[in-house]
Amino acid sequence: MKKKVSYDAFWMPFTANRDFKANPRIINRAEGMYCYSDNGTQLLDATAGLWCVNAGHARQEIGEAMARQVAELDYSSPFNFGHDIGFEFAERLVEFTPTGLNKVFFTNSGSEAVESALKIALAYQRAKGNTTKFKLIGRELAYHGVNFGGLSVGGLTPNRTGFGPLLPADHLSHTLDVERNAFSKGLPEHGVEKAEQLEQLIQFHGAESVAAVIVEPISGAGGVILPPKGYLKRLREICDRHDVVLIFDEVITGWGRLGSPFAAQEFEVTPDLITSAKGITSGVVPLGAVFAKDEIYETVVNSAAEGSVEFYHGYTYSGHPVACAAGLATMDIYQREGLLERGRGEIGQYFADGLHSLKGIQSIVDIRNYGLIGAVQFAAPADGKPIGFDILKRCYDKGLLVRSMGNTIALSPPLIIEKSHVDQIIDTLAAVAKDIPAK
Ligand SMILES: Cc1ncc(COP(=O)(O)O)c(C=O)c1O
Numbered sequence: 001m002k003k004k005v006s007y008d009a010f011w012m013p014f015t016a017n018r019d020f021k022a023n024p025r026i027i028n029r030a031e032g033m034y035c036y037s038d039n040g041t042q043l044l045d046a047t048a049g050l051w052c053v054n055a056g057h058a059r060q061e062i063g064e065a066m067a068r069q070v071a072e073l074d075y076s077s078p079f080n081f082g083h084d085i086g087f088e089f090a091e092r093l094v095e096f097t098p099t100g101l102n103k104v105f106f107t108n109s110g111s112e113a114v115e116s117a118l119k120i121a122l123a124y125q126r127a128k129g130n131t132t133k134f135k136l137i138g139r140e141l142a143y144h145g146v147n148f149g150g151l152s153v154g155g156l157t158p159n160r161t162g163f164g165p166l167l168p169a170d171h172l173s174h175t176l177d178v179e180r181n182a183f184s185k186g187l188p189e190h191g192v193e194k195a196e197q198l199e200q201l202i203q204f205h206g207a208e209s210v211a212a213v214i215v216e217p218i219s220g221a222g223g224v225i226l227p228p229k230g231y232l233k234r235l236r237e238i239c240d241r242h243d244v245v246l247i248f249d250e251v252i253t254g255w256g257r258l259g260s261p262f263a264a265q266e267f268e269v270t271p272d273l274i275t276s277a278k279g280i281t282s283g284v285v286p287l288g289a290v291f292a293k294d295e296i297y298e299t300v301v302n303s304a305a306e307g308s309v310e311f312y313h314g315y316t317y318s319g320h321p322v323a324c325a326a327g328l329a330t331m332d333i334y335q336r337e338g339l340l341e342r343g344r345g346e347i348g349q350y351f352a353d354g355l356h357s358l359k360g361i362q363s364i365v366d367i368r369n370y371g372l373i374g375a376v377q378f379a380a381p382a383d384g385k386p387i388g389f390d391i392l393k394r395c396y397d398k399g400l401l402v403r404s405m406g407n408t409i410a411l412s413p414p415l416i417i418e419k420s421h422v423d424q425i426i427d428t429l430a431a432v433a434k435d436i437p438a439k
Contacts, residue, residue, distance in 0.1 A: 007020075007021045007024055008021075025037065025396060026038040027043070030045070030053075030057035030058055031057050031058045032056045032057055032058070032414075032416065033045055033056060033057075033413070033414055033416065033417060033418075033421050034057070035057065035401060041399060042399060043396065043399050043400065043401050044399060044400050044401065044421060044424050044425065044428075045057065045401045045413065045414065046400055046401055046402050046411045046412075046413050046421075046425050047401055047402060047403045047410070047411065047412050047413070048279075048283070048412050048413055048414045048415075049283050050278070050283070050403075051220060051251075051252045051257070051278055051279075051403075051412045052277075052278035052279055052282065052283030053282055053283040053284075053414050054255050054256055054257070054278075054279040054282050054283070054334070054339065054414060054415045055282040055330055055333045055334065055337075055339060055414065055415065055416065056282075056414040056415075056416040057414070059282065059284070059329075059330075059333060061329050061332070061333065062281070062282065062284050062326050062329040062330060062333070063284070064329075065325045065326060065328065065329035066284070066285065066322050066325050066326050066329075068325065069085065069321050069322045069324075069325035070322055072321075073085070073321050074321070074322065075320065075321065075322075076321070077316075078106075078314065078315075078316075078317075078318045078319050079314060083319075083321050085321050085324045085325060085328070086106070086319035086321065086324050088324070088328065089319070089324035089327050089328055090104040090106075090319075092327075092328060092331055093280075093289065093291070093327070093331075094291070096261040096262070096331075096340075097261070097262065097274065097291045098262060098264045098265055098270045098271075098274075099270070100270065100293050100294060100295075101270070101273075101274060101291040101292060101293055101294075102291075102293075102294050103291070103292040103293075103294060103296070103297040104289050104290070104291055104292075105120065105289065105290040105292065105318070106287070106288070106289050106315075106318040106319040106320075107277070107287075107288035107289060107290065107315060107318065108286045108287065108288055108315055108317050108318075108320075108323075109145070109277055109286055109288045110145050110249075110251035110275065110276075110277035110278060110288050111144075111145025111146050111147045111150050111288075112145075112147065112288050112315065113145075113249075113251065113275035113276060113277055113288035113289060113290050114144040114145045114147070114149060114150040114153075114214070114249060114251075114275050115145075115147050115148075115149045115150060116275075116290045116313060117214070117247050117249075117273045117275050117290045118136060118149040118150075118153070118212065118214070118247070119149075119311075119313055120273060120290060120292060120296065120300070120311070120313075121136075121211050121212035121245040121247060121272075121273065122134060122211055122212070123300050123311055123313075124245060124296045124299055124300055125211045125212075125245070126303075127299045127300045127302075127303035128299055130208075130211075130243065132208050132209055133208065133209060133210060133211040133243075133244075134168070134209065134211050135168050135169065135170070135205055135209045135210045135211060136149075136152065136153050136167060136168070136169040136170075136210075136211060136212055136213075136214065137153070137169065137170050137171065137172065137198065137201055137202075137210060137212070137213040137214070137244075138152070138153025138154060138155055138169055138170075138171050138172070138213075138214050138215070139153075139155050139171055139172040139173070139174060139214075139215050139216075139219070140155035140171050140172065140173055140174040140222075141155045141156060141174040141176065141219055141222030141223065141225060142154050142155040142156070142171075142174075142214075142215065142216055142219055142222060142249075143155075143156055143159070143216070143219065143220065143221035143222055144214060144216075144249050144275075145251075146159065148163075148166060148167065149167060151163065151166055152166035152167035152168075152169040153167075153169050153171075153214050155171050155174065155222070156221065156222060170201050170204075170205065172194070172197050172198060172201065172213075172215070173194055173197055174219065174222065174225055175188075175191050175194055175225055175226070175227055175228055175231060176222075176223065176225045177190055177191050177228075178365060178366045178377065181228070181366075182365065182366045183356065183359055183366060183367050184226070184368065185352060185356060185369065186226075186352075186369065186370055187226055187227065187228065187229045187370065188226055188228050188229070189228065189229060190228060191228030191231065192228045192229060192230040192231050192234060194228065194231065195230075195231045195232075195234035195235050195238065196234070198213060198234075198235055198238045198239075199238050202238065202242050202244065207242040207243070207244070210242065210244050211244065211245060212244060212245040212246070212247055213235065213239055213244055213245070213246055213247065214247040214248075214249055215227075215232075215235065215247075215248065215249065216248070216249045216250075216251075216252065216253065217232060217248050217250065217253050217258075217263035217264070217266075217267060217269075218252070218253050218258070218263065218370060218373060220251075220252035220253075220373070220410065220412075221252075221405060222405070223375060223377070223405050223406060223408040223410070224368050224373060224374065224375030224408065224410050225368075226368055226370055227267070232267050232269040233267075233268075233269050235269075236269050236270070236271070239272075245272045245273065245296075246271040246272050246273075247271055247272065247273045247274070247275065248262075248263060248264055248269075248271040248273070248274050248275070249275045250262050250263055250264070250274050250275060250276055251275055251276060251277045251278055251288070252278065252373075252412070253266075253373075254274070254276045254278070254279060254280070255276070255278070255279025255280060255282075255334070255340065256279065256334065256339050256340030256341070256342065256343060256371075256372075256415050257279070257343065257371055257372060257373050257412060257415075258343055258344075258370055258371035258372075258373065259340075259341060259342070259343030259344025259345070259348055259371040259372070260340065260341070260343075260344070261340050262274060266344075266371070272292070272293050272296060273290055273291065273292050273293070273296065274290070274291040275288070275289075275290055276288060276289045276290070276291065277289070279330075280327055280330070281323060281326040281327045281330050282326075282330045282333070284326045284330070285322065285323045285326045286323065287320070287323040287324075287326070287327055334415075337416070339415040339416065340415070342372065342415050342417075343370075343371025343372040343373075343415070344371060347372075347417060347418070347419065347422070348371050348372055350419050350422050351369070351372055351374065351413075351417070351422050352369045352374075354422045354423070354425070354426040355367050355369050355374045355376065355411070355426065356369070357426060358376060358426065358429060358430055358433060361430065361433045361434055362379075362438035363378050363379055363433050363434075363436035363437065363438050364376055364377070364378060364379075364433055365377050365378065365379050372412065372413060372415060372417065373410075373411070373412050374410070374411040374412075375408050375409065375410050375411065376408065376409045376411075376429060376433070377407055377408045377409075378391065378407045378408070378409070378433070378436060379407070379438055380407050381407075381437075386404075386406045386407050387407050387436065388404030388405055388406055388407055388408055388409060389404045391404060391409055391432055391433075391436065392404040392409070394432045394435070395409075395428055395429070395432055398428050398431065398432065399428070400424070400425060400428040400429075402429075409429070411425065413425070
């Protein structure tokens with residue numbers, strides 16, 4: 001007989017605990033494009049878990065690689081000792097990163113990758129002699145994880161309030177402009193001028209005080225907000241002019257989500273640092289990383305006395321051997337199956353066409369897409385209570401897993417998605433959307 005599980009002890013993250021525990025949605029099994037609820041209902045995973053299971057669920061070879069690694073070397077300290085698989089994985093990763101970003105600092109999560117990137121940027125400025133550059137700039141509606149650095153540069157108000165003073169950081173405006181850009185296919189036409197705010201903020205604070213700017217090339221958790229055409233290039237130019245480190249948080253956009261390994265390549269803008277996590281192991285085991293330009297690594301490392309630790313930062317599990325084994329097996333799958341390019345191929349186009357076919361349903365006010373990421377925004381209800389979570393529950397009842405934020409539903413399916421899955425996503429969303437009042 002199945003053991004009865006109590007839902008009492010687990011304090012669930014980013015979840016309405018009381019609501020959930022009164023009516024739990026339990027997923028105990030997953031395979032390929034599907035998850036299965038505890039009563040056996042098949043659920044199409046249109047979110048790749050939490051934007052991470054890019055190779056699809058239950059890839060046996062990843063598990064087998066991890067099991068072999070546990071038998072060989074389960075763990076050893078990454079401080080002052082190394083293991084081949086950590087170095088091998090780092091070398092493999094930089095085959096995918098933009099030209100010049102050839103150094104890898106391992107973390108356990110996206111949040112830690114963000115903290116590490118911010119600290120690397122600060123350490124770099126200091127090592128260069130820019131000792132007064134310590135301010136950070138983020139963006140409204142940005143999500144950079146939940147640690148204090150990420151919260152400080154992040155721009156989601158509910159995440160920021162209630163935790164006291166944060167780090168000295170300022171924020172660019174977000175680039176969501178439904179009035180001018182609704183139903184854009186791919187990158188929106190309007191809004192490049194918003195990049196000029198970076199120039200203004202740097203002038204306002206004084207270039208001598210600004211260390212780094214961090215943006216998600218496409219904001220995920222803020223509602224799938226795309227950069228207007230030319231916007232990211234302009235940020236790059238302004239950072240160059242003022243000796244400001246440009247960080248792309250690619251925790252979501254990395255590993256093929258947009259049809260290239262990274263958004264940096266897709267949008268042809270090379271940042272100085274890239275944060276990564278999630279798809280780096282296809283979500284099978286926690287692992288994050290910062291990819292750094294060689295010049296950043298060399299400046300920091302060479303500024304310290306010979307024989308001394310150059311960067312006082314790291315984690316017990318930085319480059320955990322079992323996570324590295326999972327990551328290597330993940331890269332094998334990505335390459336063998338051509339998954340990182342699928343977003344810009346036929347299936348990406350089919351996904352885009354499917355999403356935009358929903359235009360015209362009265363309750364939908366915007367549809368956004370790029371590669372294999374998409375969003376459907378619904379009209380704000382008259383009572384002001386966001387509708388997204390209600391839509392998530394309705395989709396769940398119809399066998400579809402989506403993510404909700406405010407009045408928006410986000411989609412980021414595993415990169416193994418086929419046309420029949422796209423059809424199921426679109427048919428389900430259409431059925432749900434037609435039941436939602438326009439206002
Ligand atoms: C852009 C971005 N940065 C950072 C994070 C934090 O990653 P983690 O939840 O692994 O700490 C996320 C998570 O969704 C993210 O989307």
